[in-house]
Amino acid sequence: MRRVLPLKIALVSLLIAACVTINVYFPAAAADQAADQVINKITSGAGTTPPTGYFAPAREEQSPNFLALAANGALSVLVPAAHAQGAETLNVSSPAITRITSSMAARFGELQKFFASGAVGLTKDGNIDVRDLNAVALPDRATVKRLVSEDNADRAQLYAEIAKANNHPEWEADIRKSFAKRWVATGAQPGWYYQDDSGAWKQK
């Protein structure tokens, strides 16, 4: 019996150590940084460019080895709230993102004057909307409606594709929030309108 006990203890310890907890959290800072990068490409009219070089970097280890798992498991037992954290950058250079960004950059030139006049503003949910139709000449009404509709369609697809490119489709809503915030902080020029958290329009 005594000879079996150490073995049981060792087995239990091993099982405890093998319990791996990986809590993936949304990297808000990295998302903000990625948003700034994309917004800068759009507002500068450049669109995003894919990384160059024939060889892609080696893939990060996807499945940690047993010892790493065991170590991480032990850490999780000791600190249950510990998070596994990936690299602090988001991929915003997939072909889909590149195409969407280029499309938005091309449209931005047309939208800019409507932002400046206050006709169009940035919404709190990362979209744009017609804020003041009175600021739009009648012949431009259809154009504004089309531009807003097309840009919002691109924005929705952009947020989804960034989440998808980073293998976390569930991040789409968070990425949208990041973009909503960063569009106001870095994308909007002084005088442009944006919605605050209550949905009220404010002028930057």
Add this chain to the structure above:
Amino acid sequence: MCGGWFSPDARAVDSIVLEVRELTVAGIPVQAASVKLDVLDEQRTRLTIGADSATLADPVGTLRSLLLVCDAPVIAEPRYACDAGKLTGRGGPTGNVNMHLTAEYDIDKGTTRFSGSGLRVAGTAAKFDGLLDARGWSVRGSTGTTSVAALRKFAARWFELPADITGDGKAAVEGSARDAGQGTHIDATLKLEAVGLTNEASTIVTDNMAATARIRARLNDADTALTLDVAGRQGQVLVGPVLLDFGQNALDLTGQAVMKGDLLTIGSLQLLQKNLIDLTGSGSMNLAGETPLFSGDFKINKLEFPAAYTSYMQITLASTLLGDADMAGTLRGEVSVRDNAPVSLHVLPESLVLHDKKDRLYISKMNGDVYWTPAGVDAPYSKLSWAEGGAFGLSGGAAEIEFVARGTNFAVMKPTRLPILDGALAIDTLSMGNLGASNMEVQFKGAVEPISMTRLATVFGWPAFQGTLSANIPGVTLKDELLTFQGNVESEVFGGRVVGSNIRLQDPLGNFPQFFADVRARDLDLSLVTQTFEVGSITGRLEVDVLNLELFDWSPVSFDARLATPKGDKSRHKISARAVTSLSNVGGGGGGVVQALQGGVLRFFDEYSYDKLGITCKLRNDVCEMSGVEPAGIGYYIVKGAGIPRIDIVGNAGRVRWSQLLASIATADFGGASTQ
């Protein structure tokens, strides 16, 4: 009762006063009237007429404390006149009366003529003149040019624009009224210039509008007859999604109607807009309920494009595929409305041209006879034909389609063939439901008749190669903007057969359509493949699997691809020196391969035998994870050689950027595979 008062002065009479408690003048009740004649000197007299109140017909109403002072009265029977009087009082539409007035009464003729000027109305001075006689009365008047805001304030007691409409402009009113015992006739004209108005939502807007509206009315106890003439010559007007440009398309609207009780019967209506529309019709509006109910029948004699597109359609279609299009041609037809709901539409397009500016859709010279009825009502068959059409770069020739359009549903009624390049889309059945709604449904059964790959390759910018594309499509469904194809698309190319299955198209009409499919190719002749892509000569057979293929905006973003020599392939397996170089490049090889092939004994051989070849690529996030037919040390065989001299191509590149790989294939510029 009346009474008089004469001065007892011993001198000549210097004033005469006549007072009347109640009297009626030309049908106008007057209370506590007085007439006083002062003899100022031998040459001059003054007539003063006063009344506590006089009640005139609307829109004037009751006037109080009326006082007419006439400094040069004319008393020369049969003529009694005041050639220069001043009338003051309170009340009426303007609140106060203070104006110059002349009047003349002719006893022999029984006529009273009058004219006034300087009457302040809506910030301007109005003038008028009139006549009273035994038959009745008439009056005419006009204002000077005033502001729309002032006129709006003045008219508020009779007619009020919605409070959220703001703006201004210039306005002037002139009109006349008469009553000769057969009802009152009114003729009023409103002239507007440079009018800019908008409601709060900015859905009703006028911009620099110039227009004239004339209304003529005949009122009697039985009914009211109305005639309306509106002319718009300048500026623009937006009403909801309709944008009218009077400068480009001058407007003339005329109508005749009779109002009896709560029913307005519109006997005739004609709407003309230059280069835009010619519409006639009639109808009625029941005003009894809370919501007026309109019924009518209209004939569209001519609707002209492109003005019809920019005026009536573009704002509504702004968020759709047709949001920015060029259109030409004309259209005519009829439309009927019952109780505010359209109940039938019959449209005949004539040489209609539609061209989406992003080249996603075009139709040329479309003619037809189209009927629409509400859901549940039988609709006649409709027919449309066109000389040319195309979508997303796939053009086709003349076609004709017969269908039924009812409610939000549409169904093709007989098999139809839509030419595509040198093939066609053969439609057996096609029906769509909930058109325009998010839950739009599509059901389709048909086939793609063989289209030559050469033509398709030209459209999509692919290298030219032989073969055909065809498909049998037993069904297509649309749900949540996902178009799902049942059945397979088949293509005969490179001497083999390519089959596309599990085909889905997300957001087909969106900015970035996403295409999903599994593609399998069997028994391809490698010599034909390599001739097409100019990578050097390879003989043998090839099988290809491109599974989980995803195209974003028609560019591949994800797939699991495998190109390999089929198992048990007995065909002749030869690979040229140039092809060795090309395949080495794909595997990450470089210029060293060329030197190797040009050195030693290898320089005596133009081609080499191989056992098998193949390459795999798992594309994700622009990175292609590459492998070959089997492992070779730390690399993988792209070509496993056979015979003497034996050449193996071993790939070393594990992860390659897809975009760079494509660019490198195009420019033959690679980073370093090796030959052994």
